[in-house]
Amino acid sequence: MFARQNSCFKCHAIDKRKDGPPYREVAEKYRGRDDAQAALLHHLTSGHKVKFPDGHEESHKILKAPPEDIDNLIGWILSL
Numbered sequence: 759m760f761a762r763q764n765s766c767f768k769c770h771a772i773d774k775r776k777d778g779p780p781y782r783e784v785a786e787k788y789r790g791r792d793d794a795q796a797a798l799l800h801h802l803t804s805g806h807k808v809k810f811p812d813g814h815e816e817s818h819k820i821l822k823a824p825p826e827d828i829d830n831l832i833g834w835i836l837s838l
Contacts, residue, residue, distance in 0.1 A: 785838040
């Protein structure tokens with residue numbers, strides 16, 4: 759799976775909080791939004807800063823992959 763190959767599960771899980779929010783929570787946040795695909799694409803490919811539970815910030819890992827792989831990941835997240 760693309761998410762596993764790119765170490766996404768290091769910080770995220772499907773149903774429980776790790777350093778990042780669970781994917782079901784992400785899906786709920788973006789459900790019904792017209793900009794969901796674009797917002798998640800920006801999040802996954804821009805390297806913007808993310809805040810961790812302990813308060814420190816780091817740049818999110820930039821996914822470098824074919825657009826269809828990233829689109830499939832976003833579709834999977836939004837389907838949860």
